[in-house]
Amino acid sequence: MDFSCNETSDVLFVKVEAERIDAAAAISFKESMREITGKSAASHVVLDLSKVGFIDSSGLGAIVAVMKLMGGTTRLDLAGLTPTVDKVFRLTRMDSIFTIYEQPEDVEKIYKVG
Numbered sequence: 227m228d229f230s231c232n233e234t235s236d237v238l239f240v241k242v243e244a245e246r247i248d249a250a251a252a253i254s255f256k257e258s259m260r261e262i263t264g265k266s267a268a269s270h271v272v273l274d275l276s277k278v279g280f281i282d283s284s285g286l287g288a289i290v291a292v293m294k295l296m297g298g299t300t301r302l303d304l305a306g307l308t309p310t311v312d313k314v315f316r317l318t319r320m321d322s323i324f325t326i327y328e329q330p331e332d333v334e335k336i337y338k339v340g
Contacts, residue, residue, distance in 0.1 A: 227242070227247075228242075228243035228244060229241060229242060229259075229262060237270045237271075237272060237333065238263070238268035238272070239271075239272050239333075240262055240263075240272070241277070241330075242255075242273065242275055242277060243277060246279070246281070247280075247281045247282075247284075247289070248281070251288075252284040252285055252287065255285070255288045255289075256292060259288075259292045259295075260292070263292070263295075263300065268300070269301065270300070270301045271300060271302050272302075272333050273289070273303070273305070275307050275308070275311055276305070276330075278308060278311055279308050279311070280311070281310075281311050282314075286315075286318060286320060293323075293324075303324060303325040303327060304324050304325070304326045304327070305332065
């Protein structure tokens with residue numbers, strides 16, 4: 227699975243460059259995210275899902291697993307959810323677990339990054 231990353235200040239922005247996070251991609255997603263976040267000193271990670279048009283329960287579980295892997299010292303927020311992905315987060319009530327921003331730029335404004 228491909229990602230693009232941009233680390234500024236204390237925030238690591240990770241953009242998923244895939245259209246799906248499903249059962250076929252979940253393990254690769256987790257492993258890649260573990261590698262990316264393991265190399266960063268940032269205490270805040272923003273996962274940009276603006277290119278992801280589909281997510282299933284395995285993909286949702288993979289995102290939760292990444293959050294747990296980062297432990298309590300690193301915060302994971304989400305940004306750029308497409309309508310379909312947003313609906314999955316709302317239906318599963320995961321929108322109450324994660325802070326979700328409309329666009330990654332909204333995080334930059336709040337934290338005065340960049």
